[in-house]
Amino acid sequence: MFKIVEREEMTGGTVIRNEINAPLIARKAKPGQFVILKANETGERIPLTMADTDPEKGTITIIYMVVGKSTALFRELKVGDAYQDIIGPLGAPTHIEKFGKVVCVGGGTGIAVLHPITRALKEAGNDVTCIIGARSKDILIMEDKMKNASHDLRICTDDGSYGHHGFVTDVLKEILEKGDIKLVVAIGPVPMMKFVSKMTKEYNVKTMVSLNPIMVDGTGMCGCCRVSVGGQTKFACVDGPEFDGHEVDYDELMLRLLAYQEDEKRSLEESGLRL
């Protein structure tokens, strides 16, 4: 069973960390891969990229923000409770090698996904600068972990409550100006990835993003998670979730992410759960 062995409420309970017993997945998972979780019999299949794995302990870690019925249902699960189903590891692992100077940019819960990738890039001998951002100081996650995983950590908040007052792209621009950046990895809300990619394209710096489209099966069977990359249709579940940021059609992705907005609202209301 997929029992929760550790649970932490981050940022005042809107972001939750679960460490879950899943030895077979923990044994195989690599940075960048995801799992699909289903809370109970009537639950939805929700894809989440793993924030960490511990093969010896046999656990995987996910970090999610409560945004709708399914994640509100996840929040109800306490230590000792279990997810009914977890499938994984899915997706292609991040390609890690020694590139040289790299910049990792994370926003919101994307920071959780960025963490194992950043750590792996550092371990592979890269010079890693990390920029993480949030709307406000109290909802910024994993500052210490990101500090350990990189050589230089920069922080931005939209409201100026901590670090640089402004967007991650402001800081990124400064760094790109100095030149010699070999790779940018950007993971966060779609608009953030879009603007980071737009900027790095101007500087002609290879950029990798991790996409989170709506998904059902996660094994290439249903085609729900299709994204346009370089004018071609790709399945995020098997071809991704990581893609060349310069090639992704972010506007299409954003529209597809809104497909069930009304249903989600209704589902949350009728469940009696709260955000």
Added chain:
Amino acid sequence: MAKKEKIPRQIMPEQAPDIRAKNFVEVPLGLTPEAAIKEAQRCMQCKKPACVEGCPVGVDIPGFIKLVAEEKFVESIRKIWEKNALPAVCGRVCPQELQCEGKCIVGKKGDPVAIGNLERFVADKERISGSGELPPKAAPTGKKVAVVGSGPSGLTVAGDLILKGHQVTVFEAFHKPGGVLVYGIPEFRLPKDIVFSEVASLEKLGVTVDCNAVVGRTVSIDELFEEGYDAVYLGVGAGLPRFLNVPGENLVGIFSANEYLTRSNLMKAYLFPEYDTPIIRGKNVITLGAGNVAMDSARTALRLGAKKSRIVYRRSRDEVPARGAEVHHAEEEGVEFFFLTSPVEFKGNEQGRVTNMVGLKMELGEPDDSGRRRPVPIEGSEFELDCDLAIVAVGAGPNPLLTQTTEGLALNRWDYILADEATGKTSKKGVWAGGDIVTGSATVILAMGAGRLAADSIHDYLTWGW
């Protein structure tokens, strides 16, 4: 002497079209025992039964029908079980008109014996009120077999090998077993409880079913051998949706049939919000393609509240690949058909939602590789159809996930797994394959037939060696 009165083919009672088009309850209601016995009396008990030749798993059809005529229903289902572990499924979804019933001698001068309906009758009778008695198992051999995929071919292999005394574990990527039987075929054609009860019978026999296990990701085939499995059967299905590759295809509201049916069937989106998975409930739905999957999609759309459900097919009515009964059921329920029409583009609104399909009229030209007349576009014949939901049901290709993560598995030029037709043996030692991942999209019963051959070959291997 008066001529013996000819018994007509017994009609299967069905839900009325206007009622059933609004619910997910099964359409045909099943034969009564009286009707089943009467139907069984129509069988001529041929010495050389052509029907059996038409059955991919070789069920002793006259044998089981004779037992129905004698009211020996328990003996009858045991007779079927000798060759077919999934009779409640096959009685419902096999294309009998092309197989057993298509060869029936009675059918030469009138309606063939309703073999499928009889098979379904005895299977249901046993499931609902039977003894629950299990078939006898051979002594344990100490050999372990991994079956990848819990669809019709995988379940057949599991059933055959457990009876021959081997240890069997079935690995399923989804959270529920049954493969296409649960994600693909709708409740109104195949109630899921029937599939789960068939799987439960296998578990009672000792088969282990491991769900949430994506072979190729969670565990590799080589690791299965390292873990002590002696043989592996790959019955993973086709399962890579084909799209049309036309502009606008990624608009919101355009689904592959796989996604649409998986949401509705496996995830029970038709019960949303009681079940959490949503689905777009189109009012004006277009389904592209005219196979059984297209019929299932168009009929599901009606049950999810569509006012209009249309099937758009680029060939003519004569080439429709779906079973006659499915087309008939769809038409009765109000599905409309646009033949000789090919989609060339989808248009959407500012929210990125589909609003229109641009179609092109076709005419039939010379026969193509498939022997069917090739549809040729009529220039300048573009026209538009409104739609707020479109379902692409034009077939599936081989899913590459497993084959890409397995070394030494030879594929054909379409990326299906190469397997010996008679045995299911692949190029990798100890690995067999069968069903749609070998043949491309086919039928439940053909997948079961392939499973049966592979199971025999695996048993030989475990007994005598490769």
